[in-house]
Amino acid sequence: MTALAPQLRLATRRNGRRDGELMLVDRSARKWVPAGADAPTLQALLDDWAPLAAQVDEVVRRLDATGWAGALPFDAGQCMAPLPRAYQWADASVYRNHARLIYQWRREPIPAGYEEEPLVYQGGSDVMLGPQDDIVAVDEAHQIDLEAEIAVITGDVPLGASLEEARQAIALVVLLNDVSLRGLIPGELAKGFGFYQSKPATSFAPIAVTPAALGPAWRDGMPDLRVRIAINGEWFGEPHANTEAIFNFPQIIRHLARTRSLAAGSIVGAGTISNASPSAGSACITEARVRQILAGTPESALRPYLRDGDRVRIEAIVDEQDAVFGAIDQRVSVRPRH
Amino acid sequence: MTALAPQLRLATRRNGRRDGELMLVDRSARKWVPAGADAPTLQALLDDWAPLAAQVDEVVRRLDATGWAGALPFDAGQCMAPLPRAYQWADASVYRNHARLIYQWRREPIPAGYEEEPLVYQGGSDVMLGPQDDIVAVDEAHQIDLEAEIAVITGDVPLGASLEEARQAIALVVLLNDVSLRGLIPGELAKGFGFYQSKPATSFAPIAVTPAALGPAWRDGMPDLRVRIAINGEWFGEPHANTEAIFNFPQIIRHLARTRSLAAGSIVGAGTISNASPSAGSACITEARVRQILAGTPESALRPYLRDGDRVRIEAIVDEQDAVFGAIDQRVSVRPRH
Numbered sequence: 001m002t003a004l005a006p007q008l009r010l011a012t013r014r015n016g017r018r019d020g021e022l023m024l025v026d027r028s029a030r031k032w033v034p035a036g037a038d039a040p041t042l043q044a045l046l047d048d049w050a051p052l053a054a055q056v057d058e059v060v061r062r063l064d065a066t067g068w069a070g071a072l073p074f075d076a077g078q079c080m081a082p083l084p085r086a087y088q089w090a091d092a093s094v095y096r097n098h099a100r101l102i103y104q105w106r107r108e109p110i111p112a113g114y115e116e117e118p119l120v121y122q123g124g125s126d127v128m129l130g131p132q133d134d135i136v137a138v139d140e141a142h143q144i145d146l147e148a149e150i151a152v153i154t155g156d157v158p159l160g161a162s163l164e165e166a167r168q169a170i171a172l173v174v175l176l177n178d179v180s181l182r183g184l185i186p187g188e189l190a191k192g193f194g195f196y197q198s199k200p201a202t203s204f205a206p207i208a209v210t211p212a213a214l215g216p217a218w219r220d221g222m223p224d225l226r227v228r229i230a231i232n233g234e235w236f237g238e239p240h241a242n243t244e245a246i247f248n249f250p251q252i253i254r255h256l257a258r259t260r261s262l263a264a265g266s267i268v269g270a271g272t273i274s275n276a277s278p279s280a281g282s283a284c285i286t287e288a289r290v291r292q293i294l295a296g297t298p299e300s301a302l303r304p305y306l307r308d309g310d311r312v313r314i315e316a317i318v319d320e321q322d323a324v325f326g327a328i329d330q331r332v333s334v335r336p337r338h
Numbered sequence: 339m340t341a342l343a344p345q346l347r348l349a350t351r352r353n354g355r356r357d358g359e360l361m362l363v364d365r366s367a368r369k370w371v372p373a374g375a376d377a378p379t380l381q382a383l384l385d386d387w388a389p390l391a392a393q394v395d396e397v398v399r400r401l402d403a404t405g406w407a408g409a410l411p412f413d414a415g416q417c418m419a420p421l422p423r424a425y426q427w428a429d430a431s432v433y434r435n436h437a438r439l440i441y442q443w444r445r446e447p448i449p450a451g452y453e454e455e456p457l458v459y460q461g462g463s464d465v466m467l468g469p470q471d472d473i474v475a476v477d478e479a480h481q482i483d484l485e486a487e488i489a490v491i492t493g494d495v496p497l498g499a500s501l502e503e504a505r506q507a508i509a510l511v512v513l514l515n516d517v518s519l520r521g522l523i524p525g526e527l528a529k530g531f532g533f534y535q536s537k538p539a540t541s542f543a544p545i546a547v548t549p550a551a552l553g554p555a556w557r558d559g560m561p562d563l564r565v566r567i568a569i570n571g572e573w574f575g576e577p578h579a580n581t582e583a584i585f586n587f588p589q590i591i592r593h594l595a596r597t598r599s600l601a602a603g604s605i606v607g608a609g610t611i612s613n614a615s616p617s618a619g620s621a622c623i624t625e626a627r628v629r630q631i632l633a634g635t636p637e638s639a640l641r642p643y644l645r646d647g648d649r650v651r652i653e654a655i656v657d658e659q660d661a662v663f664g665a666i667d668q669r670v671s672v673r674p675r676h
Contacts, residue, residue: 018385018601047356085601087423087464090534111529121531122460126425126601138498138597160476160675181597191449193459194532196428197597258675259476259519259535263356263423263464337498337596 005212006057010035010172011326012042012080014130019043020080024060025207029326031071033063042082042208046264049155049171053210076326079206081128082174083153083265089125089202090256091149091178091269092118094247095239098274098283101290106186118247118255121194123178125267129203131326134333135179135312137200143182144306144332146231148283148314150223150241151176151269152249153208157262166253167221169262173214175205175227175316175325178269182286182305205314205325217318221248225324227273229283230313231306236288237281238317239273308334343550344395348373348510349664350380350418350544352468357381358418362398363545367664369409371401380420380546384602387493387509391548414664417544419466420512421491421603427463427540428594429487429516429607430456432585436612436621439628444524456585456593459532461516463605467541469664472671473517473650475538481520482644482670484569486621486652488561488579489514489607490587491546495600504591505559507600511552513543513565513654513663516607520624520643543653543663555656559586563662565611567621568651569644574626575619576655577611646672 011032012020022035022042035056039045045052063071093099096115103110111119129135137144153172158165184198211218217225224242228235247255253268262268273283282288289302306312310332315323349370350358360373360380373394377383383390401409431437434453441448449457467473475482491510496503522536549556555563562580566573585593591606600606611621620626627640644650648670653661 085425087425088462090462093531111531113525113529119529119531120534122462122534124426124428124460124598125463126604127599136497142597159474184597187451189530191451191457192527192530192532193431193449193457194530196458196460196594200598256534259480259522260462260538261465266464 006053006210007213008053008056008060008210009213010042010082010208011206012082012084013078014080018084020084024056024063025074026063026068026071029207030074031068032074033068033071043265046153046155046171049264053171076131076206080130081204082172082208083267084128086125086128086265086267087263088266089123090120090266091123091271092120092247092252093271094118094245094252095271095274096244096246097276098272098287101274101287104294105286105290115246118252120252120256123195123199123202127201129201131204131206131328132330133203134331135203135306136333136335137181138335138337140305140307140334142184145180145182145285146229146306146312146314147178147180147272148227148229149176149178149269149272150227151267154253154262154266154268155264157253157257157266159257159259159261161254161257163250163254166257167250169253170211170249172208172210173218173223174208174267175314175328176269177203177312177314177328177330178272179203203328203330205328207324207326209324214324217324221250223316226317227283228315228317229281232311235281237283239275239280239283241273244275245270306332308332344391344548345551346391346394346398346548347551348380348420348546350420350422351416352418356422358422362394362401363412364401364406364409367545368412369406370412371406371409381603384491384493384509387602391509414469414544418468419542420510420546421605422466424463424466424603424605425601426604427461428458428604429461429609430458430585430590431609432456432583432590433609433612434582434584435614436610436625439612439625442632443624443628453584456590458590458594461533461537461540465539467539469542469544469666470668471541472669473541473644474671474673475519476673476675478643478645478672480522483518483520483623484567484644484650484652485516485518485610486565486567487514487516487607487610488512488565489605492591492600492604492606493602495591495595495604497595497597497599499592499595501588501592504595505588507591508549508587510546510548511556511561512546512605513652513666514607515541515650515652515666515668516610517541541666541668543666545662545664547662552662555662559588561654563654563656565621565652565654567619570649573619575621577613577618577621579611582613583608644670646670
């Protein structure tokens, strides 16, 4: 069955409509063709995934055979998020080292049972940003942080799904920036109701790929690759996404489906990627700051949070090939509320 | 402008598609006609609300003038949730008495700032249940509770919306049952990440109405009506939704939009309706139990949570007229995980 699994690379073109236009992208991420009338948008494809993905896979095989004759040049600047609006965004926190550093920052113990079952939160999914959309914030004092993450997009997941059903429900893999306003997190979490204002819109790399299209870079329900982060053109981190994770995606999805079914198009994240080795750098600024604090750096010399005009670049690296998901390359725009 | 505000009563018919078919419902909730090709679903109507709502309002005025000739009989059993899947469900907790009783149950103080800014959580919106769909749970030990609430459905809300922009963004008003698994709440909230497994799918009364269609039953950005709850045919509560609330809907929406824009079709709730007077009864079982505990009732005699086969009925009452939103009338179905 794995041999027949569709190898798809999909993106969404900004065309003035809320859900954009679904694009089929070639392996080099240089060419694209419209997915066509049967799957005008990514949500439409996910709504009827098994037959439509097989149909689209056929189209892609024919294009591969003809060198994508007649295809158009692919430009990430044309892209919205793969799902510009989604019915669900649920994010876990499965990287042990991230929890270790973040709870030091919060001066709280790591939540009980952190290694027994996935720690998850329900995120906002009504507005998802494209790879080159600005990160808009209203105040630098909110402490604007990036969080580089891998997520999957599911088909329908039945209530009480088994690990195998959860695995089979994984349709696509995506790369994202789960922007956080650190200054607002302690106040919100102290109330117990989770994040809201502290999690503004999430941003996505342009290309969503099927696990089969990742080949050996998808292993045991996890992305087997590194994610490289740069801020203002400077290397900031390059943690590996499949080492030091406590749970994999099928385990996260099974947890989410324990009392609820999940609808097609649910985006499920694994949380900020993090490696214990300082040489891997960080996938969020807060981690870097905690590392500095633990090393004795005074407050005044800590790495600053994002400021107006800063640029964030995030891409996944597989064997130094071209970035598989394409790059997130965003500017921070701080526009005080009028 | 208020004089021209559309007076619409809308429902969604189950037609085998994920988003159903948008229905225009008459004032008596006895007749309906299809909304037609320009607004095939409620989300399509919300995506282009101002012009389409005006267009649909014209259709309704013509139908009113002709006695809805040719309309079909309305049956809530045909209905899905008005939005069977939504891009956002954010719920506040604005009833002072609910917080007072619930935090006694939790044996914790009411969160700091509870009366200064709305306490909100991000809910799951990928699966919304219709008025007669079963409440499916996997275990009675999860302590299945109902929560009767009013919510609004918004158009697009800009980041940093003013109170007036928030008010203008309110498109529709709905009645819902925010089902909670009380047994799972303390564990989830202790982790600080909010609700996930403890909030399974939310259920909706069939008819969504514009504020203008509510007439005097919509006042100062709040529903001015009572909500009646019955369990297994017995009266359980009838609290008033516009007394004892700390914040109104424009205030809740302004809070939600402080750091994020909201997309058209966002559902925003005010939380479990609650009145301090015991004669109003309760809109959730936990409140009734806390009242019993405060009155000295022993644990063994407390009102039980919902059990397999129980029926929950929720409807809004305006001057003892017909229920404006139609009724939620659900059965609890406990199906242990295989």
